Amino acid sequence: MGDPEERERKEEGLRLSRRGFLGVSGAAVGVLALPTAAQEKALAESGIKAKVIGPAAVPISLKVNGKSYNIKVDTDTTLLSALRDHLQLTGTKPACGRGACGACTVHVSGKPMCSCMMLAVDAADQDILTIEGLAKGQVLHPIQAAFVEFDALQCGFCTPGMIMAVKALLDANPEPSDEEIREAVAGNVCRCGTYPRVFQAARAAARRMKSARVLPEGGRL
Amino acid sequence: MTTPFTYLEPAGLADASRLARQEGAMLKAGGIDLLDEMKEGLVAPEKVVRLSALKGMDRIEVKNGKLRIGALVTLATVAAHKQVREHARILAAAAGQAATPQIRNAATVGGNLCQRPRCWYYRHEDFPCRKKGGDQCFAETGENRYHAIFAADGPCHIVHPSALGTALAALGGQILVFDGQKSRSVAVEQFFALPSVDVTRENVLQPGEIIEAVEIPSAKGKKSAYHKQRERLAADWPLAEVAVVYEVKNGAADGVRLVLGHAAPIPWRCPTAESYLSGKKIDAGAAAEAARLAMAAAAPLAQNEYKVPLFTVLIARALMAAEKGEPA
């Protein structure tokens, strides 16, 4: 059994915490901040060269799947939220909110990133690729097709992130080893347990993408 | 939950430094750690200073036998970079095995060194621990399986999470700190600070100071190894991490630097073991004795006693791997 005195001390601590002990409580700190223009002026007066963004919502342009979208976001809006809540591109999934599960993986300037751990304002004007940007109409990308064929999905909630992680791998490394495939999806959690099928699908997709590249010139498999 | 902030994009490093001195301002590079803290409600900066657009801080170069890596270089780049692999292979290994591929694309060298601890009491908004200005360490008698086995006097028992810190300390790296006017060079061991110095911080950076780059004497030709063990094999914080670098002179080890990660609130050097090894040919017996010496002062908490045998074997294995020239 724990020491009652110690327990009381720790419990008291919890209460303090909830009373705003850390200074992070209900009142939005940002509300007290000066508007952009005032801050720009203050900076100019003090001789600091800096661009001021926010604290009020700012207009940005997001280039998603080859299309530009002009939206207004808060400075603390994540790319994930911008995609899902502003652009209604809900193929990218939220699951852990902390970059620990990879469900929200998208490509930013060609690199796989956790969109839940990236600010939308930081993603502005960069090329963003989401799961919605892979298929051409009814024609699946070879990775997507392989995921379906090898049943590399069950509930499907982690699947968009898995596919984007595999795509990033194959874009950079068309002939990955089994170890490289494992590492490529090491940041993606699947609760249904599809990993072995994901490995299979990734290998098959790599083979097929290679043949597709070889065929036009070589003319044979 | 996060709160909107004023996002400030400085034109240069000096501007960044001045902005960072302002009340309620925090620095942001890749932003992984900052966002994690904001989402948990641990911080709510009024101003965030965006470093990622600063010029010249994302370069890697070799000059005068020194490898210089800009603070904004991502872990992914460190892991894959030819010159890093050549001159500091354990740094490449540490970067390449940290976190996840997605995080490595965002997280930077500077951010990795400055990230706050992963102690689950610290990271939980409901625990007002010492590090957050409270008056107690919940881990001391609580759930401490992942906590420190050194620096038992606390008053905080975190382990430092930086994989780069462990490797850099073994490599004898320097951290270039810009203080607003000029840069100064701080040895990695001097950069990190124990909780007994200031429990609310993990390093010596003062407000407005910014890591500009790290500099590493080339370890090309030296023996080195980086070993770690995780509980979950995919993307997990290590239970134990060991980095070792030394030269071989006349068949014997020289200038040994043995550093443990996830053992203490800072990357933990093992001076007794290092001096024991100096001038010795490293074989299984010497490696085991060095490991024993390195663990002699360990003072585990109630749940992390396992780290002692674990480190003991990892140290011995790392030394033997380095001696045999196995891949980092």
Added chain:
Amino acid sequence: MSEVKLKLGIPGKYEERVVTLPEGEPKPYDADSKLSVVGSRHPRLDGFAKVTGQAKYAHDIRLPDMLYAALLSCPHPHARVKSLDTSAAENMPGVKAVVAAADQHVRFAGQYVAAVAAETLEQAERACRAIKVDYEPLPFVVDLEEARQPGAPKVFDNRDSNVRAADPTERGNLAEGFAAADAVVEATYKTQVQTHACMETHGLVAHWEAPDKLKVWSSTQGTFAARDNLARRFELGAENVEVITEYMGGGFGSKLGLRDFESAAVELARKAGRPVHLMVDRKFEHLSTGNRPNSVQVMKAGCTKDGKVTAWQVDSYGTSGIGGGAGVANPSVYDFPAVRKTSADVYTNAGPGCPMRAPGHPQGIFAVESMMDELAYKIGMDPVEFRRKNNSHPIRDAEFELGMKAIGWERRNQTPGAGPGPLHRGIGVASGRWSNVGERRNSRIQVRVAIHPDGGVEVENGAQDLGTGTRTIVGLLAAEELGLPVEALTVKIGHTSYPYGPASGGSSTAPGLAPTVRKAALLARRRLFEVVAPALQAQPEQLECRDGKITVVSDPGKTMDWKRACGLLGTTPINELATRSDNFDGWQAEAAGVQFAEVEVDVETGRVRVLKVVVVQDCGTVLDRLTAESQVIGAVIQGISYALLEDRILDRTTGVMVNPNLEQYKIAGSWDMPEIEAIMYDAAIGYNNAGVNGLGEPPVTPTAAAIANAVYNAAGLRMRELPITPWRVLAADAARRGGRS
């Protein structure tokens, strides 16, 4: 009523059974059934939607004017809410409605106390923090052992203690059993609390279309259960509540009922007069949406030297937090002549447990199969042989044979832990069980099959697909019955406006739906044949349909393609609604399944790596071999994760969960994967016309035990507590070497 002769069983053990079926019932599948679509490896029908991001989960629903909701939960493990002031929150930007929980007595840290709906999620979250709650903290207990002690803080004031014992059970003569034993083992096995950790968290989108008409998109395992619960809770007719679950991101037992915080979102929507989107965050998901209770199983068992278990005694207890249901399936799997069992639920101030994939089984079977292993080694008998001597299940016996071959059982260590160096490899075995051949009688399950004059076919049932492949098996079964390619059908599920479907709990979905789909499709096909027969100058019963062609069996020249045949319907589509028939007699209602695990143990670092798992699993008729294998592989992976990693950790002195995330609540990832060989074992079992047993649960039941037994075979270390972490392995090794443990 008609009598049908069936060939049931498995190769080498077939039996003829005559069963009586109601009129109109399709001939049940048996060992002689020639199936072309059912049993094939067919990719899931919703694969395209899921890999393109088009599949809309509850989380993805976006409605005009929709608000987002956030929850405020209590940080204290036990407290009374003295006052709760929402006025500041109500005046915050974007806030449209606030509700407080009805229960002002909070019994675990993380329990929901209030909810806010606002224009954005961030606004709702900020407003939650502006709610002022004055708590009166009360004494609490979160530790299982502490909670059992007399004088421990009481979780429920109206109970004498935190311990709720079940009636002991006893059969056979235990004393005689132990007297007859040549070997006796006493051991205590412990398992941890596991959370479901569904990738899509709990929640719903609520939309009041009219003051008495509610539409809800829910991440639920039971669309109709959700509908009925909502109707009751909001005093509506069930016909005025519509629940939609076209896709959902995992449930594993945790999404079977309507939760108080989900009702809160519906209430917020009513208050605000606008649709409300509530999906809980990861922390809340871990704390409040259920878990697999932990267990302590104190055991004593004996056997003869020729391998028959003679006595089995188990005293078990565990905590389901403030909930019940911490009982374990021990004894289980095997038949023991003398058994005595006591069990108790222990209340603690922790989030309530709830069904999780084979409730009670992975924990119970971990102890059962570990004990079987200990007994086998004690008498020096091959662990498989030992199990077969105590097993009466014919399928399990055959599965052992297959599994031994596939894993290379002869490669196991003859002497556990023998051999030089720190790395040790070994093989372990365990068997599982589950049983669900569907509700025996008076089922409400219905399936509608419509055949349209343009040749289109719709198959409808309102049940949901958890990711198991329900949509796909419905399609395959209908396609088989109609003689059409699956692609020619439209399968509509996950909507309470469709016919009644089962909640997906206890592996009931396939055995509930499969026979009903067959029946509805058969009825529809008969109707079509009646229309087509005259045109082919034949009697309806002389026709068959294959590959989209209707043909007179005795005169294959007389044929008509599907589309033309449907054209004969004129303007009246065929619309057949079938109700699930009662079960009939069968051959073997219990699913077995065996697993062999090969591991590598580093006794110096305590690291356990699973190298290979062979799983041989039966489920009666295999409906889709591809998705069935996926489900089995997935279960094994959850079992590995349970065996080695997962653990809900509560800080004992504050009662707060310290790892409520996906970073420190560790779920097996890519590098933790062994090679997994899944062998589906076909059996003709009867009971329902599809001969289907549930598959979701059984393969998760033995994995942890097989791994623990493999660790013993490899390293000679008997791991009696889950998860098998490096520190536990190191402690076991130290204890063996005579050091302290």
